[in-house]
Amino acid sequence: MKIEEYLETLPDNLLNGEDVQLPEKSFREIFKFVNLDKDDIFYHLGCSDEKGIEIAVNEFGVKKAVGIDNNLEKIEHTKKILENKKINAELICQNIEESEISDASVILFWFTDETVINQMIEKFGKLKPETKIITIWGPLPDCLPDKVDFPYILNKVPFKKAQSMQEQLLAIFGVKCVDFVTAWEFAERYTKAIGSPEIKNDRFLTIIQTLVIWINAKKLGVVCGDEIPESIKTYINIMKMHFDIDFEYLLKE
CATH class of the missing domain: 3.40.50.150 (Vaccinia Virus protein VP39)
Structure with missing residues (x-):
C-alpha cells in the first residue's frame, strides 16, 4: 500500500x-x-x-x-x-x-x-x-x-x-543539502523528542520519517547528489517487503 x-x-x-x-x-x-x-x-x-x-x-x-x-x-x-x-x-x-x-x-x-x-x-x-x-x-x-x-x-x-521552500528547508536543517545521514539524524531527533521512554517502535518511525524527509528534499531539489543513496533504496525495500508500505511511487511524482 x-x-x-x-x-x-x-x-x-x-x-x-x-x-x-x-x-x-x-x-x-x-x-x-x-x-x-x-x-x-x-x-x-x-x-x-x-x-x-x-x-x-x-x-x-x-x-x-x-x-x-x-x-x-x-x-x-x-x-x-x-x-x-x-x-x-x-x-x-x-x-x-x-x-x-x-x-x-x-x-x-x-x-x-x-x-x-x-x-x-x-x-x-x-x-x-x-x-x-x-x-x-x-x-x-x-x-x-x-x-x-x-x-x-x-x-x-x-x-x-x-523566499522559497528550499530556503526554508535548508534553514531548518542548517545544511547546504540533505543527504541520508542528515535525514536520519533529524528523523531520530523527532522520534526521540515526541516519544516516551517506553516507546517500542521508535526505529520503525525513524525509518518512515527519514524517507519522508529525504524524498521531500529531493522534490524540492535540495538533496546532495543526483543518485538515490543506497541506504534510502534499502529502507524503501524494507518498507515494501516487510510492511507492504510503498514509497517508490513518490520518487516518480
Whole structure:
C-alpha cells in the first residue's frame, strides 16, 4: 500500500495529534530552548493535559500560564488536577481560532491541520513584536525560523518571509543539502523528542520519517547528489517487503 494508505489505517485521533501527548522531558527542552522565565506569559494551544502548564509554572516560574483546548472533558479533568496541586493557571475550553491570546509572549503551537494553521498564522502575525511561536517538526508556512533545535522551531513576530521552500528547508536543517545521514539524524531527533521512554517502535518511525524527509528534499531539489543513496533504496525495500508500505511511487511524482 502507498504510505498515504497506511496512514489512513491509523486512528484519526493519532494522526491529528489529539491523543499524542508530549513527554515531560520535551516540555523542559522546549522551555529551555525559548528561555522561558518569570517575565513570560505562556500559552499552550491544544494543551489537552496539565503537563506543560504545570512545568511552566512550577519549574520556570512564568508570570501567567494559559492552556486552551476544545475538548471540554479534558479541560475539566486538567482543571481538577491543577486545583488539587494548587497551581495557579487558566484553562479555557475553546477553539484556538477564537481564542484571545494578545498578551502572550510565548506560544506552543503543535497542529497539523492546514486550515487551523493558516487561520492561526494570520492571528499570530498581529501579536506584539518579539512574541515567540514554537512549533514541532514543521515550521510556520512560508516563514524563516529565528532559531532551530530540531524538532523544535521558533519564529518571532514579525515573521521573516522565506523566499522559497528550499530556503526554508535548508534553514531548518542548517545544511547546504540533505543527504541520508542528515535525514536520519533529524528523523531520530523527532522520534526521540515526541516519544516516551517506553516507546517500542521508535526505529520503525525513524525509518518512515527519514524517507519522508529525504524524498521531500529531493522534490524540492535540495538533496546532495543526483543518485538515490543506497541506504534510502534499502529502507524503501524494507518498507515494501516487510510492511507492504510503498514509497517508490513518490520518487516518480
